[in-house]
Amino acid sequence: MDEWERWEHRVQTAAHPVVYRLLTAVAARGPVVRVPGVGVVVSDARTAREVLTDPGAFTKTGPGAAAQLWTPVLGARTLITLDGAAHATLRRRLAGLFAPGQVGAVCARALRAPLARATQRLAAGGTVDLVPVVREGAGAVIRELVGLPPDAVADVAGASAVLAGTRLWRTSLTGRQTARARAALAGLSEAAVAAYRSGDGSTVPGRLRGLGLTEAEARGAVGMFLLTGTETLVSFVPRLIALAHDVGRGPDRITDAVVEEALRVTSPTPVMLRSAARDGRLGGVRVRTGDRVVLAGLLCTRSAGPFDPEGTSRTALNRLWFGAGPHFCLGMPLAMAETAAVLRALRPFPHLTVTSRRPSRGVLIPSYAALTVRAAPAGP
Numbered sequence: 096m097d098e099w100e101r102w103e104h105r106v107q108t109a110a111h112p113v114v115y116r117l118l119t120a121v122a123a124r125g126p127v128v129r130v131p132g133v134g135v136v137v138s139d140a141r142t143a144r145e146v147l148t149d150p151g152a153f154t155k156t157g158p159g160a161a162a163q164l165w166t167p168v169l170g171a172r173t174l175i176t177l178d179g180a181a182h183a184t185l186r187r188r189l190a191g192l193f194a195p196g197q198v199g200a201v202c203a204r205a206l207r208a209p210l211a212r213a214t215q216r217l218a219a220g221g222t223v224d225l226v227p228v229v230r231e232g233a234g235a236v237i238r239e240l241v242g243l244p245p246d247a248v249a250d251v252a253g254a255s256a257v258l259a260g261t262r263l264w265r266t267s268l269t270g271r272q273t274a275r276a277r278a279a280l281a282g283l284s285e286a287a288v289a290a291y292r293s294g295d296g297s298t299v300p301g302r303l304r305g306l307g308l309t310e311a312e313a314r315g316a317v318g319m320f321l322l323t324g325t326e327t328l329v330s331f332v333p334r335l336i337a338l339a340h341d342v343g344r345g346p347d348r349i350t351d352a353v354v355e356e357a358l359r360v361t362s363p364t365p366v367m368l369r370s371a372a373r374d375g376r377l378g379g380v381r382v383r384t385g386d387r388v389v390l391a392g393l394l395c396t397r398s399a400g401p402f403d404p405e406g407t408s409r410t411a412l413n414r415l416w417f418g419a420g421p422h423f424c425l426g427m428p429l430a431m432a433e434t435a436a437v438l439r440a441l442r443p444f445p446h447l448t449v450t451s452r453r454p455s456r457g458v459l460i461p462s463y464a465a466l467t468v469r470a471a472p473a474g475p
């Protein structure tokens with residue numbers, strides 16, 4: 096194994112010591128395998144895309160899929176807890192928040208302070224843990240996006256903790272987890288609801304009202320963006336920097352192709368869940384109504400080969416790491432803009448060295464708990 100692979104393996108096994116090994120073993124048995132007590136496991140990109148783009152046959156709202164997990168916390172009217180026409184209408188209304196101009200402005204405002212602090216420290220020869228920098232930045236971006244006050248920081252951290260505490264296999268949260276999640280989101284929801292009720296067009300909840308969202312939908316949107324838009328970046332950006340370091344590239348040599356390739360081999364959302372809506376066959380395996388279908392995204396994308404930014408094997412995957420079909424990641428432009436902003440800030444430090452790192456243990460989205468870097472002086 097190369098250095099980057101060794102570290103990625105450690106990140107995956109620290110997050111999911113049992114599940115990662117189980118999935119890898121299952122994938123070795125075939126692209127689609129029925130695993131008793133787990134569901135029908137898919138580790139082949141083409142089959143995964145087939146499932147994601149056929150929402151009539153594989154829903155997000157049936158037994159064992161994501162909606163069951165999140166409806167008690169976020170309510171039923173969010174993108175991740177809806178399917179079909181209701182999902183499409185809500186998605187159209189929310190899409191305006193992610194227009195390129197809007198996303199760039201939000202990132203510039205929200206990331207300025209955490210990135211300035213980090214780069215000042217690096218310039219002075221100090222070390223910086225990139226994980227809290229990205230966490231603060233990603234939280235601030237979501238706060239800006241949904242128009243929440245700066246004192247919502249604690250709530251953002253609480254909501255992230257809820258996500259981190261969920262397990263891949265769970266089809267529902269425990270009573271305690273639901274209560275914690277609701278409590279973490281309560282403050283945020285209150286602020287969002289107040290802004291929604293005032294109808295103030297300068298706040299996002301107010302704008303969502305103008306776009307035709309109900310109060311419940313505006314509240315759900317705030318929680319959903321927090322859940323989907325923070326831990327994914329806290330996972331990806333430090334892993335991108337670490338991976339580039341391990342293959343001998345400083346931030347100045349992290350091109351768009353390196354970012355795409357790093358997304359492919361890290362695939363931050365390791366699993367996507369669906370529920371079979373009717374009997375049929377998938378990759379030769381019989382599927383019955385109500386079966387849980389576990390799409391092992393990471394295994395699908397990793398099977399295209401080792402990290403190779405010059406290679407073209409990722410093209411056929413068509414960004415499967417952001418999903419496919421009607422639930423394709425709505426926040427992709429924001430994720431790319433935030434990543435680009437961090438890279439822009441780090442580019443003046445081509446000799447960035449990872450001085451220590453620690454993978455997170457027992458979390459839903461594999462990540463580093465700490466990734467400390469220092470700007471080493473240029474070599475002779």
Ligand code: HEM
Nearest residue numbers: 174320323324327331364367416417418422424425426430
């Ligand atoms: C590198 C970072 C990210 C990755 C790899 C990622 C990946 C994904 C994937 C795979 C899905 C599809 C899930 C499924 O079909 O079950 C998804 C959906 C979603 N993502 Fe992201 N995401 C990232 C960042 C973000 C950010 C920053 C936001 C901002 C709020 C966001 C918002 C969403 C939303 C709202 C959905 C649900 C869309 C729908 O159901 O229609 N994501 N993401």
